[in-house]
Amino acid sequence: MSYHANEKGYYGEFGGAFIPEMLYPNTEELRQNYLRIMQDPSFKKEFDQLLKDYVGRPTPLYFAERLSNKYKTKIYLKREDLCHTGAHKVNNTIGQILMAKKLGKNRIIAETGAGQHGVATATVCALMGIECVVYMGEIDIARQAPNVARMKMLGAEVRPALSGSRTLKDATNEAIRDWINNPVNTHYIIGSVVGPHPYPDMVARFQSVISEEVKWQLKEKEGREQPDYVVACVGGGSNAAGIYYQYLDTPEVGIIAVEAAGKGIDTGESAATSALGKVGIIHGSKTLLMQTQDGQITEPYSISAGLDYPGVGPMHAHLFKSGRGEFISITDDEAMTAGLEVSQLEGIIPAIETSHAFAIFDHKQFKEDDVVVINLSGRGDKDLNTYIDYFKL
């Protein structure tokens, strides 16, 4: 059994392309070409070169000694926080902007929640000199002002999503509507392993560089390519897909997915999709999502803007349903405490999304000689205001 997407974009029962006919030509063009383009040596060369010289890859695999001592296990951190723009998101946007160029597109659209993917998209559009429109919920625009300013400095137009709850879900709806209205010249850079086939698979492949590096880096440090566990936070799930990718079909490597419980799973203010979601359709994909009994999509909550998506990518829905992945949900308070601890033990201030992954040690016991690789998906600069408010710094 494989945990990768099949040729129709299904991970077990999840995935596919549940899209209106208006989007069929766009996604079909991408579906027919993405693998061919990604395997083209000239594409690979340009992608690898940019990841190296522009993004700053390979990112270090760092042995976190003090954290390891505290939790009596061997903890390695994959330092995606050191990527240009401060998170793993740029791996995907570099890949997709090159894809867009190969497909002859001259206009880029994207959705963003906290603004990280918007910034990563605006960055690569500036790099390539391509027009960029980023949809962002009106409420998120108000609470993520620095990232809005970054996108503007980079030359992107930030368009407020005024519909629905005016957050990430609605920004995604607006980007999809834009794509319906501009089917020929526009490429939609989705920021996570969500959306209709081939997006989940394509984004996972672009992010797979993370676990590709972990393999040889761990070999150097531990003499083996396989850790005992890979750990990542999951909103839509792109950083998780990246660190799981090379190990999906290696059952000896445990997969741990950390979701945001918000104020607690039963409080009505949560984003823990595996605990609260049911099978349904969101943004063109069949997956687990939070919804009413009647099938209306509900609004999630997390202190971390990057984790409050009402669904998960179909890969993760399948990992959960099949039992291949172990899903742990972490509250706002646990995440904030863990973020502070990592800051003080390791001198690294993580993004609040990532802080959730650091809070698993109170939930799961590891053996002393276990090698646990945590994907440090982003840095905490963007979250300083939230940290300041929370800790009264």
Added chain:
Amino acid sequence: MNRINQKLQENKKLLSIYFTAGYPALNDTVRIIQDLEKHGVDMIEIGLPFSDPLADGPTIQESSTAALQNGMHTELLFEQLKDIRKTVSIPLIVMGYFNPMLQYGVEAFCKKCHDIGIDGIIMPDLPLDVYQEEYEDIFKKNGLINVFLITPQTSKERIRQIDAASEGFIYMVSSASVTGSQSGFGNTQTDYFERIAAMQLKNQQIVGFGISNSETFEAATKTAKGAIIGSAFIKHLTKQGVDGIADFVQSIR
């Protein structure tokens, strides 16, 4: 014979109207359907509101949000429609997004539609291949015609495929857009309408998206069998309320 097929045999251009169930007021559904028939509308799409209507512009989005806030849900719509066939005889189609149908249970949903006397379903985000593999038998067993969409970007080959899979009419989306965003048709649309007409499809076409008045209705039905008006009717309901339905229908033809 299904009412849709009967209607398509009539020697006239068909006017079809979409409205969002539960809007403007929760219990307007039956009244709107009855009035539309009374004033000469040929077919009705009853919109089941969804929180995230991807293919719709602001007008239908807002009416959907309002309808959900009014308390509309799938079971309630079926409840409102249970006696509709005592008073209404034109074809009725339920149009919505696939997730609410999936949560209700596709089989139960179709059976309910059959019992009420619904003639067809339009679910834009239920793709052709999934429909054929998983749901076609259920639709057919319940006498429901599934209506597929084509757009100006749909390839000739796919149009043939959709034509072969269709048993009522083809919903011809007038332009690359979400609902409610056009004002008038240009040469691009005319060319597209003529291109489709020249394909001699086995199913007749009904044009939707961008039809808002008598001019666009006439332009759309020059080659096609009929046209569907959605956003313009909802705007009218918002301004004039349900009492203005006669005026709206008469302004179209």
